Amino acid sequence: MTKDSNEPNGTNGDMAAADYFATNPKPASLDRQSAIARAFIEQHAHEGRRVALVTSGGTTVPLENQTVRFIDNFSAGTRGATSAEYFLEAGYAVIFLHRQYSLLPYSRHYSHSTNCFLDFMTHNVAGAVVVESEYQQQMAKVLERYRKAKRENALLLLPFTTVNEYLWYLRELAMQMRPLGANGLFYLAAAVSDFFVPAERMVEHKIQSSEDFHQETTNGEGERAPAAHMDGKSLMIDLDPVPKFLKQLVDAWAPQSMIVSFKLETDPALLAKKARYALEKYSHHLVIGNMLSTRKWEVLFVSAEGGEKWIRVPATRRTKSLTGRDGDIVENAESREPAIEIESWIVPEVAKMHSQLIEKAKLQE
Ligand code: 9Z3
Numbered sequence: 001m002t003k004d005s006n007e008p009n010g011t012n013g014d015m016a017a018a019d020y021f022a023t024n025p026k027p028a029s030l031d032r033q034s035a036i037a038r039a040f041i042e043q044h045a046h047e048g049r050r051v052a053l054v055t056s057g058g059t060t061v062p063l064e065n066q067t068v069r070f071i072d073n074f075s076a077g078t079r080g081a082t083s084a085e086y087f088l089e090a091g092y093a094v095i096f097l098h099r100q101y102s103l104l105p106y107s108r109h110y111s112h113s114t115n116c117f118l119d120f121m122t123h124n125v126a127g128a129v130v131v132e133s134e135y136q137q138q139m140a141k142v143l144e145r146y147r148k149a150k151r152e153n154a155l156l157l158l159p160f161t162t163v164n165e166y167l168w169y170l171r172e173l174a175m176q177m178r179p180l181g182a183n184g185l186f187y188l189a190a191a192v193s194d195f196f197v198p199a200e201r202m203v204e205h206k207i208q209s210s211e212d213f214h215q216e217t218t219n220g221e222g223e224r225a226p227a228a229h230m231d232g233k234s235l236m237i238d239l240d241p242v243p244k245f246l247k248q249l250v251d252a253w254a255p256q257s258m259i260v261s262f263k264l265e266t267d268p269a270l271l272a273k274k275a276r277y278a279l280e281k282y283s284h285h286l287v288i289g290n291m292l293s294t295r296k297w298e299v300l301f302v303s304a305e306g307g308e309k310w311i312r313v314p315a316t317r318r319t320k321s322l323t324g325r326d327g328d329i330v331e332n333a334e335s336r337e338p339a340i341e342i343e344s345w346i347v348p349e350v351a352k353m354h355s356q357l358i359e360k361a362k363l364q365e
Contacts (some may be wrong), residue, residue: 006234017243020167022054027165033158034172037095037184040156041176044093049154050183050354052092053173055190056080057099059163061197061239063228068206070162071237074292075191076104076112079262079343083187084155085145090184093154099190102158106146109138121169163193168243174253181363185354186249191264195239197227199359207235250284256361257286260356266292286353288346297338299346303353311346314339 044051057072057080081103084094088105096105103112110117118137125132131139149155157175160166177184203226214230228237246360250259263272263278268291275289279302289300297315302308315336321329 001136002341003169004223007176007330015157017245017248020172020243020245024164024167026266027160027168030168030172033169033225034176037156037158037173037176040093040095041180043153045180045183049175050092050358051249052084052087052097052185053095053170054080054085054187055097055166055170056264056283057102058191059099059166059193060161061163061193061195062202063197063237064082064206065202065204066206069228071193071195073193074264075099075189078297079107079290080109080187081105082190082343083190083343083347085339086138086292086338086343087187087351088149088154089145091158091345092349092351093152095156095158095173097160097173097190098312099320100161101132104157105155106142106149109331110144141263157270163196166190166192168240170249174249174257177254177257181256182358183266184254185350186257186259187350188246188261189260192245194242194243196242197238201225201227201240205229209233209235215255216266244282246278246282251281258286258357260286260288260309260350263287265289265293272300272302275300276308279304286350294336294344295342297336299342303348305356311342311349313342321322 005228019218041051056075057077058075060073062072078099080096082105084096084105087094094105098104102348110120120132122132157301158243159160160169174186194274203215205215207228207230209230211230211233226239227239228235230236240324246259246261259282261278261282263275264272265274271289271291275287279287283304286301286303289302290298298310298312300308300310315338317338318335320335323329
């Protein structure tokens with residue numbers, strides 16, 4: 001994954017965002033989904049509602065055109081799906097741009113649980129299938145909110161899989177959201193790959209691991225070698241950097257909207273530094289930093305106006321003793337569970353900042 005520092009930009013794959021869209025294929029579904037998004041945005045703009053684009057889930061990087069193998073980024077979609085529900089509750093219309101089959105608003109309460117969804121059901125005395133009594137109350141609340149979102153046509157679900165699809169959709173939706181001005185909000189929780197295989201360096205067929213079936217590793221004279229190829233028994237992967245789309249989003253695609261990005265780290269020493277760095281580099285409104293291991297109960301807000309602020313929800317410590325064959329305790333495993341969903345605190349904070357931005361924009365009109 002190294003790049004030759006002697007090569008000027010443009011030949012080493014560090015391409016500008018504009019070149020990206022000229023050289024990487026537009027998703028087949030984009031135009032159709034874009035028309036649906038336009039109608040959705042028009043409806044809510046007309047009704048004076050704010051619209052949040054919530055991105056969610058990991059983006060894949062396929063190694064082959066007819067994809068058998070791909071690289072993925074970590075994200076179950078919990079942050080995005082949960083936040084989307086709280087944005088709806090705060091009166092926003094939500095475009096939920098998500099990794100296909102990751103968690104969705106409302107259904108998330110039942111879909112990826114360790115229970116099969118059928119475990120929430122039972123038979124009543126008349127033999128009809130009903131919800132188990134212990135889940136009735138909670139499911140009634142979720143159902144009510146889900147129905148309201150449907151009734152008001154306030155939630156639009158748009159799926160993606162690859163990082164290429166994600167980038168095309170993000171740009172397209174940003175263009176569609178432009179008429180909203182300051183009423184538009186971008187909440188970028190999807191885990192976006194920093195590296196990718198450009199279309200021109202993607203092989204068509206499944207990479208053959210057996211040396212007896214190795215394929216050609218050069219594309220032709222003057223062209224760069226495929227990004228993934230075999231070298232003896234080893235698979236070599238040489239990825240290009242994804243262009244800095246956040247810069248484009250802030251400066252060109254959605255200059256009037258509020259933009260919130262997430263920063264995911266695993267080393268606590270880096271989190272605040274990297275979040276600050278992103279805010280300074282892109283000059284958008286808010287970076288929400290989170291650590292992989294503690295993301296469900298603490299996040300760091302970094303903004304020009306508010307400085308740095310941790311948001312922490314109470315979390316209960318649970319110690320589970322693992323016993324050995326003889327019944328003796330061999331390990332105490334500690335886990336933490338948040339007492340409340342941290343998104344129920346994150347989203348109102350973001351909405352408050354958004355209100356301030358809208359007020360400021362009105363004064364400048
Ligand atoms: C996040 O940091 C999200 O909060 C998580 C959510 C991926 C941790 P889960 O879905 O996890 O609840 O399991 N997203 C990362 C955002 C990201 O990739 N940012 C990029 C960057 O900072 C582009 S904006 O460079």
